[in-house]
Amino acid sequence: MKVLATIWKEFLTLRRDPGGMALIFLMPVLLVTVMSLVEDVPFRDYRHFSFDIVCVNEDHDTLGDYIEQTLASSGSFHLVKEYQGKPLTKATGMDLVSSGRYRAFLYIPAHATQRLNGKTAIVVQSLMSGFGIMDRPERDTTDAVEIKVVFDPVIQINVKQSLLYAIEKIVAGAENKVLMAKFSEQVKKMTGSNDTMPRPDLSKMIAVTSEKSYEGFDELAMNSVQHNVPAWAMFAMFFIVFPLAGNFIKEREDGSLLRMRLIAGSRFHFIAGKYVFHFFVCQVQFVLMLAVGLFLLPLLGLPRLVIGNEILHIALAATCISLAATAYGMAVAGAFRTHQQALTFGAISVVLLAAIGGVWVPVYVLPHALQVASNISPLSWGLELCNDVFLRHTDFRQMLPQVSKLLVFAAACLGLAYFLLNRQNTR
Amino acid sequence: MPAILIDKVTKQYAGSTTPAVRDLSLTIARGEVYGLLGHNGAGKSTTVMMICGLLRADSGSIKVFGDDPAQHGPAVRRRVGVATQDIALFPSLTGLENLQYLCRMYGLTPDHNKLMPLLERFGLAADAGKRADSYSGGMKRRLNLIASVLHDPELLILDEPTAGVDVQSRAMIIAYLREMNAKGMTIIYSSHILEEVEKLCQRVGFLSEGVLIEQGATADLLQKYRTDSLENVYLTVSGRSIDV
Known part of the structure; x- marks a missing residue:
């Protein structure tokens, strides 16, 4: 009941904040559209050029x-x-x-x-x-x-x-x-x-031929849309750190978080409500970005996003990525005391994790050191999971490594966030 | 059993060279209105946070209605309402939505028949559907006070409840507090407006640099220091103005 009340409160707050709505939903749509168009040429098949x-x-x-x-x-x-x-x-x-x-x-x-x-x-x-x-x-x-x-x-x-x-x-x-x-x-x-x-x-005398790794592969090729839509969806979802940490710290600064601390037994529900609401925001972002790849980008002359046929696998991928992204936002909110610190760290860390995670350019073209570093980026795990589901048609067992990494990351961030927020309560 | 029993409590923040509260002993009886006075940084907020169980004392003991707030924080907070100096509301929610949300967080069902009379009592019924961030300073203070009593606390702690409000709002707040006290509510009242404290509080305590430097019945203190205002008493015992 308290969690639902907080979700409703967060929904009303977001609905009445046009700037926040634009940041969360409109900016990622613009970002993925512009980046897909801009990166179309470098990804294009030179046989058609x-x-x-x-x-x-x-x-x-x-x-x-x-x-x-x-x-x-x-x-x-x-x-x-x-x-x-x-x-x-x-x-x-x-x-x-x-x-x-x-x-x-x-x-x-x-x-x-x-x-x-x-x-x-x-x-x-x-x-x-x-x-x-x-x-x-x-x-x-x-x-x-x-x-x-x-x-x-x-x-x-x-x-x-x-x-x-x-x-x-x-x-x-x-x-x-x-x-x-x-x-x-x-x-x-x-x-x-x-x-x-x-x-x-x-x-x-010698023939070099290409084999498809599974049926249907020859219909697909990595292109600007196939790379940019999941990559920037990942970026936008992890950028939830911005509104989430900002909202948390603003409430701490204006005293409303203190009021929650003063209400017996409400702190856990308050944090959980915020987490669940922003988790759903990430889910909506993911669906919105897929819709851009499926319906908007083809209208602009770009290839249509291929997402495969496994809706359950897509839902699982979206859930794991959203859990990880929201938990990261909570951890940043708990770790910093001021707006400026949290937002600066949050924004820069997401940009860095995106860079090494293959959002700008695929990981396999990065220098070796960065390829190694990409193993610690949850954006890289998320992107790889999307490629597994969209392009490689992997089954649940093959999704497990990326799913596990994202869930462990989410659990670690949530644990850290709860510890840090709790510490503020009893220091 | 007193409402609050504080015995030799000391609290020092990490990184600070001096304690925020030092060797504080204080007893507040049930149904009493106690004025807790002191300049900024005197230790009032730290004391309030310890009473609510949001801060742990380094030494000494605190009992609120017989419970140790450090051990039984939730149980204590169910019986305590706090109107903080900051307007602790959600600005993008309407006045009514704020109260409805807080009711749910208290585990109560938001009862329109309970909330609307409260809003009417504080002259906010007509603006209940407006966003809290569109309220004037006085309206926000009144809403903040309502938000603190939604769960019918036995002890109400108010930190500068009339700061920056108009005469009308101040009169409403004071009248409400008198009424609640008459019904048995214990009140700890902190304010820079010592005239209000004189009129409302049966006893006052002066905090300075974390130490309770003087306390007693308001009338007794005025007589003891041969003055007609608590301001002069404070100046005499602390050597500084309360506004500093």
Whole structure:
């Protein structure tokens, strides 16, 4: 009865506080929406991403044309060969990148094919000489055929690496082709055969394939929505420390908490009522954030959040996370005496736990030390639990490690909060 | 059995070099109105908190209606009402909601037929549906007092119950306290307004630096120090103004 009365009191207090309502419900919705939109590009599949590259091909021969055609046909790159209606030169291409108009410039020098052929001939002759078929060639002292890629300094490192990797792969393919052709030509010369040599299919030698870890996996891919919705839901739920500790300390400062202490047998119910009410607030936040991922974000052109089909598992995850988040808020409320101390510590600690817990970027891309540190972040446990339920379709047994960690954390925080609040009563 | 029996109680806070209350002995009879006076930091609040069992004495003993509040805090608090100097209410709840909530926390059913007459008695019935934070200082004080007597305490402790209130509110509060005392309620009254104390309290005690430096019947003290005001008595025994 007393717990219900306190829940009702807390509900009335929150309902009459538009600022508090906005902080608890509206801000997280805005946060998850903005963060999902902002982080959409870094999470996007680069196969569906077309990148402009300024291209000057002075070779005008097999190698240059092959690189150009392969890049253009990949769909990932759009080659810019003219600027303001004029064909580009090496100098204007450099200018376009150094002025920041474009992010990358590919330069294929004149006679690149001719020089590659010359170098390939030396390689083939060298191979043949090993079998005593041809004379040993003179040592190749010329520089490598240099295909230059110039990047704007502001380009993201992963985009730069992807582009370099793609060009290197194309160039390696071109080298193979030229080498095989030259080898074939030499063999034909020596045997006097007019038949075309069969071309081996190198792609059939080694195949790297991906396997799905469970049925339905291929429908999913980690994307901005799939990462940001549970991550920022976690952040918002742990940010309950802000209104909860603030409310507690305000009541302590204005004397209403003292009145509760003066009412026999009400302290436990008062604390329990506050805990239960804020637990439900966290639950509502979680549902609200899922609704954003399921219904709002797709309207903004983002992928729809995948939450799996196990409603009971989702409810269990939400319950454990809410219990832990609310208990943390109670512990902070008990540990500090002033608004300023509690709110500063509460806010900074949640931001730190979020950072090491993989809210901003997934834990697996963090430095090793932070990956180790993430093991102590309840936000990391919560996020992992969400991924287990939403993406990995784990059963209850597999959820147990994260569930246990969150429940033990909640129990420890509640015990600490009760001890600290009780100590204030009998010091 | 007296309402309160305090025997040689000392309390020193951790980190403090001097005791907040030192060797305090005090007896308050049932049905008495006792004025507990002293400047800020004299030890009044510490004494009140120990009477309620919210602070433990370092030494000495306290009995409230025969019970040790440190051992039987809940039992003592069921018989004690405290109107603190701070307005200990929930500002976003209405006056009526505050009382209803506190009734439930006392384990009582909020009875409209009991609450509304109290609100009417203190001139708050018309504003019962308004948020407490919209009340004037006097209205908040009156509501604070009602909140302290919802469980019909046998002992009522009031800390500056008329601070910053208008004449009308002060008159209502004093009249109510007289009525409750007439019905047998024991009252400990702390105030800087010594005229009120003179009129209301049968006995007064002066605390200074945690020590009870003087106590006695109001009339006896005025006669002993040959003065017509408790203010002068306090100045004489403590060497300082009560407002300091």
